[in-house]
Amino acid sequence: MSLVKCTHCHLEFDEKVMIKEENSPELNFCCNGCQGVYHLLKDDGLDNFYEKMGKNTIAPPVALGADSSNFDMDSFKSRYIKTTNDGFSRVDLIIEGIHCAACIWLNEKVLAQTDGIVEASINFTNNKAKIVWDEDTIALSAIIDKIRSIGYNAYPYDRSESEKQATKNNRDYFLRMSIAIFASMNIMMIGVAKYSGFFTGMEEDMLKLIHMAEFIFATPVVFYSGWIFFRGAYYGLKNKILNMDFLVASGATLIYVYSLYILFGGDGHSYFDSAAMIVTFVLVGKYLEVIGKKGAVDTMDKIKSTIPLEATIIIDGGKKVVPLDKIEIGDIIEVKNGEKASVDGELVSGETSFDESTISGESLPVHKRNGDKIYSGTINVNQVIRYKAIKNYANSTLNNIVELLEDSLNSKPKIEDVTNELSKYFSVIILSLALATFAGWYFYDGSFEKSLIIAISVIIIACPCALALATPIASLLGVSWLAREGLLFKEAKFIETFAKANIIVLDKTGTITKGLLEVVSTDFKSKDDEELNMLYSLADSSTHPISKAIKKYLELNFENLKHVDLESVEQIHAKGLIASYQDKRIYGGNSELFEAQNIFIENEYDRTIYHFGYNGKLVATFELEDTLKDDAKETIEYLHSQNIEVIMCSGDNEKIVSKVASQVGIDNYKAKMSPIDKANFINQLKDDGNIVVMAGDGVNDALALSRANIAISMGNGADIAIAVSDVVILNDSLKGLEKSVYISKRTFNFIKQNLGISLVYNVLTVPIAMAGFVIPLVAALSMSLSSLLVVGNSIRIDNKKFKGK
Amino acid sequence: MTGILWLELIVGIIVSFTLLGIFIWAVKQGQFDDGKKMMNGLLNDSVEDLQDAVRNEEKVKELKEKKAKEKKR
Numbered sequence: 001m002s003l004v005k006c007t008h009c010h011l012e013f014d015e016k017v018m019i020k021e022e023n024s025p026e027l028n029f030c031c032n033g034c035q036g037v038y039h040l041l042k043d044d045g046l047d048n049f050y051e052k053m054g055k056n057t058i059a060p061p062v063a064l065g066a067d068s069s070n071f072d073m074d075s076f077k078s079r080y081i082k083t084t085n086d087g088f089s090r091v092d093l094i095i096e097g098i099h100c101a102a103c104i105w106l107n108e109k110v111l112a113q114t115d116g117i118v119e120a121s122i123n124f125t126n127n128k129a130k131i132v133w134d135e136d137t138i139a140l141s142a143i144i145d146k147i148r149s150i151g152y153n154a155y156p157y158d159r160s161e162s163e164k165q166a167t168k169n170n171r172d173y174f175l176r177m178s179i180a181i182f183a184s185m186n187i188m189m190i191g192v193a194k195y196s197g198f199f200t201g202m203e204e205d206m207l208k209l210i211h212m213a214e215f216i217f218a219t220p221v222v223f224y225s226g227w228i229f230f231r232g233a234y235y236g237l238k239n240k241i242l243n244m245d246f247l248v249a250s251g252a253t254l255i256y257v258y259s260l261y262i263l264f265g266g267d268g269h270s271y272f273d274s275a276a277m278i279v280t281f282v283l284v285g286k287y288l289e290v291i292g293k294k295g296a297v298d299t300m301d302k303i304k305s306t307i308p309l310e311a312t313i314i315i316d317g318g319k320k321v322v323p324l325d326k327i328e329i330g331d332i333i334e335v336k337n338g339e340k341a342s343v344d345g346e347l348v349s350g351e352t353s354f355d356e357s358t359i360s361g362e363s364l365p366v367h368k369r370n371g372d373k374i375y376s377g378t379i380n381v382n383q384v385i386r387y388k389a390i391k392n393y394a395n396s397t398l399n400n401i402v403e404l405l406e407d408s409l410n411s412k413p414k415i416e417d418v419t420n421e422l423s424k425y426f427s428v429i430i431l432s433l434a435l436a437t438f439a440g441w442y443f444y445d446g447s448f449e450k451s452l453i454i455a456i457s458v459i460i461i462a463c464p465c466a467l468a469l470a471t472p473i474a475s476l477l478g479v480s481w482l483a484r485e486g487l488l489f490k491e492a493k494f495i496e497t498f499a500k501a502n503i504i505v506l507d508k509t510g511t512i513t514k515g516l517l518e519v520v521s522t523d524f525k526s527k528d529d530e531e532l533n534m535l536y537s538l539a540d541s542s543t544h545p546i547s548k549a550i551k552k553y554l555e556l557n558f559e560n561l562k563h564v565d566l567e568s569v570e571q572i573h574a575k576g577l578i579a580s581y582q583d584k585r586i587y588g589g590n591s592e593l594f595e596a597q598n599i600f601i602e603n604e605y606d607r608t609i610y611h612f613g614y615n616g617k618l619v620a621t622f623e624l625e626d627t628l629k630d631d632a633k634e635t636i637e638y639l640h641s642q643n644i645e646v647i648m649c650s651g652d653n654e655k656i657v658s659k660v661a662s663q664v665g666i667d668n669y670k671a672k673m674s675p676i677d678k679a680n681f682i683n684q685l686k687d688d689g690n691i692v693v694m695a696g697d698g699v700n701d702a703l704a705l706s707r708a709n710i711a712i713s714m715g716n717g718a719d720i721a722i723a724v725s726d727v728v729i730l731n732d733s734l735k736g737l738e739k740s741v742y743i744s745k746r747t748f749n750f751i752k753q754n755l756g757i758s759l760v761y762n763v764l765t766v767p768i769a770m771a772g773f774v775i776p777l778v779a780a781l782s783m784s785l786s787s788l789l790v791v792g793n794s795i796r797i798d799n800k801k802f803k804g805k
Numbered sequence: 806m807t808g809i810l811w812l813e814l815i816v817g818i819i820v821s822f823t824l825l826g827i828f829i830w831a832v833k834q835g836q837f838d839d840g841k842k843m844m845n846g847l848l849n850d851s852v853e854d855l856q857d858a859v860r861n862e863e864k865v866k867e868l869k870e871k872k873a874k875e876k877k878r
Contacts, residue, residue, distance in 0.1 A: 048853075052849060086869055086872055086873075087872045087875075087876060088868075088872065101841070101842070101845035101849065104842060104845075105849075105854075109857070112857065112861050112864075116868075118865050118868055118869075119865070122842075123838065123839045123842065124839050124841040124842035124845065125839050125840065125841050125842070134868055134871075134872065136875075137868075167835075167838065170838070171832055171833065171835070171837075171838065174832060174837060175829060175832045175833075178828065178832070179825070182825070186821075203807070205807045206807060206810075209807060209810055209811060209814065212814070213814055216818055
């Protein structure tokens with residue numbers, strides 16, 4: 001089996017299943033969608049896209065079949081479209097399917113080339129797009145069609161007040177942090193001259209100049225960038241709390257004031273550098289927190305954009321489009337093919353199949369007859385049906401899940417990290433020691449200046465730089481090692497939590513299993529070429545997961561398959577397909593379909609079954625199953641060996657779940673879990689004092705993922721699952737879980753070592769400083785040395801490469 | 806010697822604070838809201854992309870003029 005890359009999406013597939021073109025044999029496509037988009041881009045002169053894409057891969061374009069005309073409806077316009085000062089229209093969209101910078105480039109370029117579009121800018125970080133266009137030249141539906149034609153999709157979203165506030169906050173912190181970093185870097189550069197001069201000798205004038213330059217750079221850092229800490233300290237004191245902000249503000253101010261005294265006439269060296277460093281280090285940490293909060297707002301917008309906007313209800317025989325909150329219990333709602341059910345209800349007319357993967361995680365559509373329950377958020381994949389609302393929107397499944405998700409994202413479980421805990425006590429102890437030193441020396445010696453200098457030395461020598469660096473440096477190296485292995489940790493602090501986890505909850509479909517049906521056994525009554533071609537053509541005429549699996553099996557196992565033009569292919573709900581060819585009947589489907597045609601199947605099967613019949617005879621039977629991922633068993637063994645309890649949760653039935661659990665060696669499993677059950681289960685585990693990691697890939701897992709201490713999603717998972725996750729396993733392999741555990745644990749060991757180094761350093765040096773043996777300058781040098789020790793130790797993290805342990 | 810250095814310091818500070826002012830303006834404009842895109846622009850934008858940006862600006866100008874004329878009518 002040789003793998004080749006698809007020319008468009010760059011994903012690798014077996015050469016046999018690729019679509020080739022006679023005129024250009026170098027081109028390989030995994031599906032018609034990729035082929036279509038490739039030629040579209042080439043014809044429009046946009047094939048630069050592939051150069052920009054580099055080694056990245058994208059998801060193959062999906063045929064949506066959805067109608068974009070609802071984007072031109074008045075109800076849509078009044079809710080989402082705003083008019084700019086110039087008289088143009090503006091909409092905010094979330095673009096689905098963005099994988100890399102090239103995707104952004106392509107979308108922006110295609111939109112910029114479209115007549116009537118004034119502005120199209122897409123944010124790479126959150127995939128939100130702002131589109132401004134001239135309504136007289138182009139309709140919004142045409143813009144959406146343009147985006148869909150190149151393999152992406154777009155949903156509108158309401159730019160909420162919370163987003164505007166988060167963006168403003170983000171900018172504010174970014175500016176404060178940038179200025180702090182810029183000034184601190186300059187101070188460091190000047191510091192080289194200052195400290196060199198200490199050893200080689202320096203004129204008084206020169207020293208004054210250096211002090212002045214440091215003063216100019218340090219002042220905005222302490223008072224502009226550090227303003228946040230002064231504000232925090234003020235509110236803390238108002239509420240009678242001595243918080244971290246107070247310690248940073250008071251430490252920095254003390255050193256700054258002392259340095260001012262030196263600058264304007266005092267004898268000695270100024271320490272503006274230490275004041276600026278303290279503020280900068282702590283501010284960088286704060287900025288990362290702010291980014292995290294902005295991320296939660298973006299995720300919520302992404303989730304809300306997938307909610308249907310309105311529903312069609314039947315009143316007095318006529319149809320009326322109404323917003324979701326206007327639907328009342330008892331209303332009859334019509335759902336067309338490809339549309340989502342808006343509220344929970346019961347089917348009253350028509351027969352169809354619903355994609356319930358948002359609820360159960362299973363990709364096979366569920367057949368619905370009269371009286372069956374319809375869940376909001378599930379997608380109608382067949383014919384138009386009507387159903388009666390039994391709940392209003394506020395109480396429906398979809399809204400429940402969205403509201404719960406919003407709550408969880410706003411209060412994402414946090415584990416207090418070791419550094420924060422330590423530095424809280426550390427700062428209090430150091431400030432008290434400095435105060436005691438000052439008082440002691442003043443009492444003993446009587447000199448205010450000398451006492452102050454010694455107290456300042458204590459603060460400087462114990463400057464928590466090494467402590468502040470201990471976690472971030474090790475985490476940064478750990479995160480970049482993880483990234484090289486295809487494991488994307490959205491924040492470095494997750495490493496620490498991951499290393500402490502004692503329970504891993506795994507979803508079944510898509511996480512432990514491949515989430516795709518595969519033929520696992522066959523029974524051919526005959527293997528006639530003509531019959532095989534009929535079977536191949538029949539399987540190719542449907543996009544149902546079973547048909548796709550049969551088609552793939554045939555392509556891999558038989559050569560020279562030919563397409564025949566079948567006549568009147570008819571889909572029989574939840575049973576299969578019937579077609580005809582030259583007056584002969586062809587059947588493909590389950591036993592029920594065959595029995596209805598008077599072809600009786602004797603055997604009973606446990607697995608999903610597909611029979612193929614031709615001309616009144618049964619020709620072949622295929623048994624299909626969702627197969628395990630190659631490394632599932634091995635990974636679970638490894639997790640057990642690390643004393644991590646593994647629990648499997650699935651929306652599937654008990655029989656299938658227990659079978660998969662026994663195959664991979666999991667003793668503890670839960671079947672028939674709804675998204676809310678899964679979330680409650682995670683909560684319960686956490687309440688029992690466990691640190692829980694949850695790995696899943698579907699929309700149905702999103703709520704449980706948002707509740708876990710660490711959420712892991714598979715790279716091919718649903719956008720929402722990825723959005724709420726803390727860790728993304730890009731290559732979908734379970735081996736990633738094993739690597740994450742190994743690397744996190746190793747990194748966490750280094751964090752502990754670093755903290756140890758910095759504490760030992762302080763225990764040794766602080767008493768020396770208190771005794772008055774260290775002048776502030778030596779204290780500053782020794783402080784830098786402790787930081788270097790921590791950095792040096794951290795570099796050793798990825799010396800020992802992962803070897804499948 | 807130190808006289809020259811003092812002068813350099815003053816000039817340096819004026820220049821850096823001017824640049825800082827431009828930076829603050831750019832941040833407030835939202836140019837740094839999308840860190841990833843900014844870095845990618847620096848690494849990958851070609852001459853062609855810049856030409857496109859100019860063409861796009863001209864297109865927008867035309868559209869705005871057209872819209873303004875319509876408003877007057």
